[in-house]
Amino acid sequence: MTAIPYHRAFVAENQLGHVTEAMYGELSSGYGPFGERAARLLREMTGAGHVVLTTSATTALDLSALLLGVGPGDEVIVPSYTFVSSASVWVLRGAVPVFVDCRPDTLNIDEELIEAAITGRTRAIVVTHYAGVGCEMDRITKLAERYGLALVEDNAHGLGGSYRDRPLGTFGRLGALSFHVTKNVQCGEGGALLVAEDALARRAEIIREKGTNRREFFRGQVDRYRWVEMGSNFMLAEPLAAQLVAQLESFGEIQRRRQDVWRAYHESLAAWAHDNGVARPVVPPECAHPAHIYHLLLPDMANRQALIAHLAGHGVQAVFHYFPLHSSPAGERYGRTAPGGCPVAESVADRQVRLPLYPGLEERELRRVIDAVTSYRVS
Numbered sequence: 001m002t003a004i005p006y007h008r009a010f011v012a013e014n015q016l017g018h019v020t021e022a023m024y025g026e027l028s029s030g031y032g033p034f035g036e037r038a039a040r041l042l043r044e045m046t047g048a049g050h051v052v053l054t055t056s057a058t059t060a061l062d063l064s065a066l067l068l069g070v071g072p073g074d075e076v077i078v079p080s081y082t083f084v085s086s087a088s089v090w091v092l093r094g095a096v097p098v099f100v101d102c103r104p105d106t107l108n109i110d111e112e113l114i115e116a117a118i119t120g121r122t123r124a125i126v127v128t129h130y131a132g133v134g135c136e137m138d139r140i141t142k143l144a145e146r147y148g149l150a151l152v153e154d155n156a157h158g159l160g161g162s163y164r165d166r167p168l169g170t171f172g173r174l175g176a177l178s179f180h181v182t183k184n185v186q187c188g189e190g191g192a193l194l195v196a197e198d199a200l201a202r203r204a205e206i207i208r209e210k211g212t213n214r215r216e217f218f219r220g221q222v223d224r225y226r227w228v229e230m231g232s233n234f235m236l237a238e239p240l241a242a243q244l245v246a247q248l249e250s251f252g253e254i255q256r257r258r259q260d261v262w263r264a265y266h267e268s269l270a271a272w273a274h275d276n277g278v279a280r281p282v283v284p285p286e287c288a289h290p291a292h293i294y295h296l297l298l299p300d301m302a303n304r305q306a307l308i309a310h311l312a313g314h315g316v317q318a319v320f321h322y323f324p325l326h327s328s329p330a331g332e333r334y335g336r337t338a339p340g341g342c343p344v345a346e347s348v349a350d351r352q353v354r355l356p357l358y359p360g361l362e363e364r365e366l367r368r369v370i371d372a373v374t375s376y377r378v379s
């Protein structure tokens with residue numbers, strides 16, 4: 001019995017062909033035809049004004065911090081229950097992340113707690129759409145407007161997801177996507193920044209290209225390129241953009257299988273979850289999600305650990321993630337926790353487990369995971 005891993009990378013049919021074409025093409029750095037195609041496909045999928053490809057979601061968030069000019073003395077509101085990059089990029093600029101607790105149902109930032117975390121120093125609100133299930137964006141966009149704060153979406157999970165039919169990543173001034181190997185669409189390492197405003201998008205192109213206007217040079221708009229701004233190098237190389245194009249061309253196929261697996265878990269585990277006091281994912285009616293994660297919340301940590309061990313005994317690898325940021329070593333050193341602390345994030349982090357979910361999960365493997373879970377009894 002071979003073990004069923006938590007994750008297997010999906011490789012699209014055209015992926016190798018596209019990479020070969022990119023390697024032998026005239027431009028295998030940035031600005032090649034695959035980079036243009038990937039950005040166009042992402043614009044079509046999201047309706048974003050501009051799509052700026054980057055080397056990762058982390059560098060897309062880095063770029064956000066540079067674009068917004070956040071720096072020493074500033075505070076940025078971030079969820080505690082998210083990936084480290086949602087917070088660390090602000091620290092890199094000398095700002096203080098202020099950690100807000102999550103909701104017990106969607107595990108997204110608790111919109112009711114954001115206002116109490118706002119101070120005269122607050123510059124931005126960061127939200128992460130956990131598992132690609134949208135945060136309460138009606139409330140959050142209004143808060144950001146009322147206080148004049150930039151809204152930044154860490155949409156690493158949510159490509160293809162929507163809130164009241166509007167694609168995730170397009171509510172804020174800036175939205176970050178990840179194409180890390182573990183995400184629904186992957187090119188190993190890669191990302192993109194969705195940008196609403198033209199002026200910000202133009203600056204984003206400059207900052208990701210070492211602070212030069214090289215893009216305008218490539219487009220024939222200027223006859224030489226020069227250093228015009230601060231900057232770094234967040235350019236996605238053409239062979240990775242080529243893989244991204246192949247994956248985006250297969251998005252329908254990827255999503256069909258992911259949705260099938262997600263629904264199979266949700267239906268097949270309903271009775272077991274009910275009998276054992278286990279919570280399944282909650283998707284509010286206004287949200288459509290891209291089946292990025294299937295997680296369960298056990299009644300306590302002992303049962304979570306026991307379930308993971310039980311699954312391992314049945315050849316199924318399950319994992320847990322995240323550790324809350326507010327109580328992590330760097331979170332304590334660089335950040336501040338909003339009034340009331342983050343008790344929900346702490347509780348959820350102790351009780352959560354994620355099941356294997358990817359297009360290559362075969363039908364008999366899916367059954368094996370479900371049988372392994374339902375043969376566990378919560379004690």
Ligand SMILES: *Cc1c(COP(=O)(O)O)cnc(C)c1O
Binds near residue numbers: 055083190
């Ligand atoms: C994966 C992930 C990131 C980081 O993405 P990279 O592309 O690996 O930098 C950021 N935020 C969240 C919520 C993620 O899941």
